[in-house]
Amino acid sequence: MDDQNKNLILAVVLSGIVLLGWTIFFPAPEPVTDPNASVATETAATQNTNTTTAIAPPAATGQSDATGSELQTATQAADAPRLTIETPRVEGSISLIGGRIDDLALKDYKVEIDGDEIVTLLEPVGAEAPYYATYGWAPGGSLTIDDVPGANTLWSVEDGATLSPDTPVTLTWDNGKGLVFHRKIEIDENYLFTVTQSVENNTDAAARLFSYGVVARHGTPEVSKYFVLHEGLVRLSDKELDEEKYKNIADFDFDPREGGRTSTISVESNGWTGFTDKNWMTTLIPTPGQSFTSVAKFVETANIYQVETRMPTVDVAPGTSAESTSYLFAGAKEWETIKHYEEDKGFYRFVDSIDWGWFWYFTKPIFRILHALNGLIGNMGWSIVLLTLIIKGVMFPLAYKSYVSMARMKELQPEMEKLKEAAGDDKEKLQRGMMELYKTNKVNPASGCLPLLLQIPVFFSLYKVIFVTIELRHAPWIGWIRDLSAPDPSSILNLFGLLPYAPPEPGSMLAFLSLGILPILLGISMWLQQKLNPAPTDASQAMIMAWMPWVFMFMLGNFASGLVLYWICNNTITFTQQYLIMRSHGHKPDVFGNILRSLRLKKKDA
Structure with a gap:
C-alpha cells in the first residue's frame, strides 16, 4: 500500500473513531424512587474539640439521619406550610418543615418547544423524583440532636411572606432551652439563593455546633446516555475539579460513620459542590475564602445521592451569637449568568461547572x-x-x-x-x-x-x-x-x-x-x-x-x-x-x- 493511501486511510479511521466515540451509549439504570424516604444522613453527629469533623455513626434504629432528626415523610411534606418564591425567572416555594428549598421551576425554559409546561428543577419528598436543598446545624460538645433544628423542625416566619429579589424572608426556631436559630433566605434576579444561618446563645454555658448545607436527590436520576456529556457530581476543592457520574458515586467506599458510600475532601479556601444535568445545576457554594468539608455520598438503604458542605465548628459563648453565610445556585447553566457569579461574587472557577471537555482550551x-x-x-x-x-x-x-x-x-x-x-x-x-x-x-x-x-x-x-x-x-x-x-x-x-x-x-x-x-x-x-x-x-x-x-x-x-x-x-x-x-x-x-x-x-x- 503506498504512502498516499496509508495516509488517507489513517485520516478516515481517526475521524471515524472520533465520530463513533461521540455516539457511544452507556445504559443508565432505571430510576428507583422511594417517595417516603428522606435525607438519610444530612450531616455528621458531633465534632471533636478542634475544628475538624469527628463523625459519629448514625442512629442504630435507622429512623434518624446523622443529626438524629426523624425522617420527613411524604405526608409531612405535603401538609407542610409554605412560603412562596416568586421572581422574574423562577417560581416555587419553601417548606416550613425543615425549612427546605424543595419546590422550584424555571420560567424561561419549557419542557417541550411547543408546550406550555416549564422545567421543574427541585421537587419535595412525595414527588416523582424528590430533589431539594436543606440547611441546618449539627450538635457538638454537650448539645444533643434535640437542641438543634432538624429535618422535621417547624420553623416560624419572622419576616417576609414571599421570597423575591426585593423581599428576603427570615425563619426562626427557639429550642426552648436558650438557643434561638434564625435563617435568612435571599434570592437575586437569576438563580442564586443567599442563606444566612445564625444562632443566639441565651444560656449560661458555651454552645458548640457547626452549620451545614445539603443537596439531596432521591433515586438514580434519568440522564442522557452520551459518553461526551457529564451528568452527576461536580465539585471544586481549592484547585481540583472533580466530576463523578452517579454510578461512580454509588461505588465510593462505604463509611459506617456516615451511613453510606462517601467521599470527603477538606477545602481550605475556595470550592463548591453540587449535581449537574445537561442544562441544569444545583450547587452549594460556601462564602469564598471559607474553609469547609466537602462531602459526596450515596445512601444505599434509602437510594439517595447527596452533597454536603460542612462549616468548621464554632463555640458560641453565653450571651453571644454566631453566623454562617453560604449560597445555593439552582437553575440553568447559562454561561453569562455563571460567569457573572464567578467575577462578581468571587466563586472561584465557577464557569468550569459547565462541561467544557478535554479540549477546553479550544472549547x-x-x-x-x-x-x-x-x-x-x-x-x-x-x-x-x-x-x-x-x-x-x-x-x-x-x-x-x-x-x-x-x-x-x-x-x-x-x-x-x-x-x-x-x-x-x-x-x-x-x-x-x-x-x-x-x-x-x-x-x-x-x-x-x-x-x-x-x-x-x-x-x-x-x-x-x-x-x-x-x-x-x-x-x-x-x-x-x-x-x-x-x-x-x-x-x-x-x-x-x-x-x-x-x-x-x-x-x-x-x-x-x-x-x-x-x-x-x-x-x-x-x-x-x-x-x-x-x-x-x-x-x-x-x-x-x-x-x-x-x-x-x-x-x-x-x-x-x-x-x-x-x-x-x-x-x-x-x-x-x-x-x-x-x-x-x-x-x-x-x-x-x-x-x-x-x-x-x-x-x-x-
Missing part, C-alpha cells in the same frame, strides 16, 4: 466567539455559519498545505496508475516506484494528512459547544429548524412534510432511515468534496472512500442540527478553497462534468 474561546456573534446577529444558526467562516480563516494556513498536497497528488494520479500496471503484483516494486515518483516531484504525502488531523480537536470542541451549552437549546435557525440542539425534524420518508404522515419517533428502527434535509445536504457536500481528492489506486479502498459520505450521512442524521449545519458549511468552504487552490496550481478539476459523465456511463451500462 471555551469557540463558545465565547459564538456567544458574541449571537449577541450581534441574534440568530444562533447564522452565528454558526459565521463562526465556521472564522474557524476556516484561522485554520487556512494549515489547510492550504493540505490542499496543495492533494492538488499535486491529483496531478500525479495518471503516473501512479502507470506504475501500478507496470508493477503488477509486485508490491515492493510499486512501493519503490511511488517513492521515486514522490521524490522526483517533491511531494510529501504526509503533508496532506497532518493538517487534517490537527483540525480534529477544533471539530471536537465545536461539537462539545453545540451539544452541551444551554444557549443552543430550543434556538431556532430558519424555517423548519426550530431547535439547533435537536436533530433535523424533517424526514425523507414523508417527502419532508408533503405526505400526510408523521416521521418515525426517535429511537425507532425507521428513525435511522428518516433522514432530514440537513443530513442529506451533508452527504452531498462530503461527496462533492471527495471528488477533488486523489482516488485510492486500490479498488477496495476506493470503494470504502466512495461509501464514506453516505455512511456519515446516516451516522450524523440524528446529531444536533447545529453540528450538521457547521459541517455542511465547513465542507462547502473546504470545497471552494480546494477547488480554487487546485486551479491556481494548473489543475482544472471538472467536478460536475465528471459527475455527469459518470451518470451517463452508468445509464448506458444499464
Whole structure:
C-alpha cells in the first residue's frame, strides 16, 4: 500500500473513531424512587474539640439521619406550610418543615418547544423524583440532636411572606432551652439563593455546633446516555475539579460513620459542590475564602445521592451569637449568568461547572466567539455559519498545505496508475516506484494528512459547544429548524412534510432511515468534496472512500442540527478553497462534468 493511501486511510479511521466515540451509549439504570424516604444522613453527629469533623455513626434504629432528626415523610411534606418564591425567572416555594428549598421551576425554559409546561428543577419528598436543598446545624460538645433544628423542625416566619429579589424572608426556631436559630433566605434576579444561618446563645454555658448545607436527590436520576456529556457530581476543592457520574458515586467506599458510600475532601479556601444535568445545576457554594468539608455520598438503604458542605465548628459563648453565610445556585447553566457569579461574587472557577471537555482550551474561546456573534446577529444558526467562516480563516494556513498536497497528488494520479500496471503484483516494486515518483516531484504525502488531523480537536470542541451549552437549546435557525440542539425534524420518508404522515419517533428502527434535509445536504457536500481528492489506486479502498459520505450521512442524521449545519458549511468552504487552490496550481478539476459523465456511463451500462 503506498504512502498516499496509508495516509488517507489513517485520516478516515481517526475521524471515524472520533465520530463513533461521540455516539457511544452507556445504559443508565432505571430510576428507583422511594417517595417516603428522606435525607438519610444530612450531616455528621458531633465534632471533636478542634475544628475538624469527628463523625459519629448514625442512629442504630435507622429512623434518624446523622443529626438524629426523624425522617420527613411524604405526608409531612405535603401538609407542610409554605412560603412562596416568586421572581422574574423562577417560581416555587419553601417548606416550613425543615425549612427546605424543595419546590422550584424555571420560567424561561419549557419542557417541550411547543408546550406550555416549564422545567421543574427541585421537587419535595412525595414527588416523582424528590430533589431539594436543606440547611441546618449539627450538635457538638454537650448539645444533643434535640437542641438543634432538624429535618422535621417547624420553623416560624419572622419576616417576609414571599421570597423575591426585593423581599428576603427570615425563619426562626427557639429550642426552648436558650438557643434561638434564625435563617435568612435571599434570592437575586437569576438563580442564586443567599442563606444566612445564625444562632443566639441565651444560656449560661458555651454552645458548640457547626452549620451545614445539603443537596439531596432521591433515586438514580434519568440522564442522557452520551459518553461526551457529564451528568452527576461536580465539585471544586481549592484547585481540583472533580466530576463523578452517579454510578461512580454509588461505588465510593462505604463509611459506617456516615451511613453510606462517601467521599470527603477538606477545602481550605475556595470550592463548591453540587449535581449537574445537561442544562441544569444545583450547587452549594460556601462564602469564598471559607474553609469547609466537602462531602459526596450515596445512601444505599434509602437510594439517595447527596452533597454536603460542612462549616468548621464554632463555640458560641453565653450571651453571644454566631453566623454562617453560604449560597445555593439552582437553575440553568447559562454561561453569562455563571460567569457573572464567578467575577462578581468571587466563586472561584465557577464557569468550569459547565462541561467544557478535554479540549477546553479550544472549547471555551469557540463558545465565547459564538456567544458574541449571537449577541450581534441574534440568530444562533447564522452565528454558526459565521463562526465556521472564522474557524476556516484561522485554520487556512494549515489547510492550504493540505490542499496543495492533494492538488499535486491529483496531478500525479495518471503516473501512479502507470506504475501500478507496470508493477503488477509486485508490491515492493510499486512501493519503490511511488517513492521515486514522490521524490522526483517533491511531494510529501504526509503533508496532506497532518493538517487534517490537527483540525480534529477544533471539530471536537465545536461539537462539545453545540451539544452541551444551554444557549443552543430550543434556538431556532430558519424555517423548519426550530431547535439547533435537536436533530433535523424533517424526514425523507414523508417527502419532508408533503405526505400526510408523521416521521418515525426517535429511537425507532425507521428513525435511522428518516433522514432530514440537513443530513442529506451533508452527504452531498462530503461527496462533492471527495471528488477533488486523489482516488485510492486500490479498488477496495476506493470503494470504502466512495461509501464514506453516505455512511456519515446516516451516522450524523440524528446529531444536533447545529453540528450538521457547521459541517455542511465547513465542507462547502473546504470545497471552494480546494477547488480554487487546485486551479491556481494548473489543475482544472471538472467536478460536475465528471459527475455527469459518470451518470451517463452508468445509464448506458444499464
